[in-house]
Amino acid sequence: MDMVEGRCRICGDSTEILRLTEFNLKLCRHCFVRFFERRVRRALEKHAMLGEGDRVALAVSGGKDSTALLFALKRLGVAMDFELRALHFHLNMGEYSDRNLEAVAAQADLAGVPLEVVRIADLGLRVQRVKGWNSCAVCGAIKRSLLNREARRMEATVVATAHTLEDVLLFSFKNLLSRKHYVPQPVLPATGGLARKVKPLVYTPERLNLVYCRLRDLPVFEDKCPEWTPRGHSLKEVFEHMEEVMPSGKLQLLLSFMEAFPGQEEEDDVPRGPCARCGEPTSRELCAICQLADWFSTRPSRPSEHTPSTCGETEIRAFQDAG
Ligand code: AMP
Numbered sequence: 001m002d003m004v005e006g007r008c009r010i011c012g013d014s015t016e017i018l019r020l021t022e023f024n025l026k027l028c029r030h031c032f033v034r035f036f037e038r039r040v041r042r043a044l045e046k047h048a049m050l051g052e053g054d055r056v057a058l059a060v061s062g063g064k065d066s067t068a069l070l071f072a073l074k075r076l077g078v079a080m081d082f083e084l085r086a087l088h089f090h091l092n093m094g095e096y097s098d099r100n101l102e103a104v105a106a107q108a109d110l111a112g113v114p115l116e117v118v119r120i121a122d123l124g125l126r127v128q129r130v131k132g133w134n135s136c137a138v139c140g141a142i143k144r145s146l147l148n149r150e151a152r153r154m155e156a157t158v159v160a161t162a163h164t165l166e167d168v169l170l171f172s173f174k175n176l177l178s179r180k181h182y183v184p185q186p187v188l189p190a191t192g193g194l195a196r197k198v199k200p201l202v203y204t205p206e207r208l209n210l211v212y213c214r215l216r217d218l219p220v221f222e223d224k225c226p227e228w229t230p231r232g233h234s235l236k237e238v239f240e241h242m243e244e245v246m247p248s249g250k251l252q253l254l255l256s257f258m259e260a261f262p263g264q265e266e267e268d269d270v271p272r273g274p275c276a277r278c279g280e281p282t283s284r285e286l287c288a289i290c291q292l293a294d295w296f297s298t299r300p301s302r303p304s305e306h307t308p309s310t311c312g313e314t315e316i317r318a319f320q321d322a323g
């Protein structure tokens, strides 16, 4: 985060300022924080993501994106009159997950937001390769299913995730590269027993989330997931290069994608009825959680296998598929 001496475009003060090449702006600390929160608010209002009387379940990983969203939504909830709760999944990856939970609990405490925690071990689940799925795809499927289930238990009217501009752009781009004309939508309406899903950071570059956390001095969980591999993230570099050559290119490209390819659910993934065992909405006979629990119940826990991974991509896809 480079602060330089200059004049803030909003308040006019000559002070330490931050250059936002994405928006051709120079802002002081104070004005940046307000700018960021206003941007999130504009996205919420533009797509009627959430408003008065809503009870929001925000999925928090502890990373910079969901941390920024947690603290921004906490402030916006006062003005916009919605209730905010945080939801964290302890992903049963040993010490990493324990430290992750500790960090998220401290954040929620600091934000003054109630936190719900679900430990996937309690459901007989773990993040591990399954049949043709790599561990990131399994993790994504678990999070997607649990998000729906816990949202209902919490009586949430809306589920929010911290998917960013880069996340949505990458997912759209990969789709288009395989000639699937499908772009994730900022809002997925409630369907088939699933709560409405929103992505308030869809127009926000990741870098700004980090800056917001730094400027507000928010604690961010920065450990890398033990299952993370660079593959699947390499395409992101393409966008970073584009952004260097053309400031604001990422945002413009996403907006163009959205205009050109209005989103559409993939038919197969729309829930058709209740899971035969647990009753959760699913497109199959057994929901993903019950299928995975069956698989793990007959197999011993193994040390994690680092197979070629598409982490990030698959998670988005998983969340998106959930309707
Ligand atoms: P990721 O694919 O890891 O970037 O995560 C996408 C979104 O899922 C994040 O922005 C969070 O909103 C949510 N998320 C990721 N990990 C967790 C977790 N362990 N518990 C709850 N929500 C999560």
Ligand code: ZN
Binding pocket: 275, 276, 277, 278, 279, 280, 286, 287, 288, 289, 290, 291
């Ligand atoms: Zn089930």
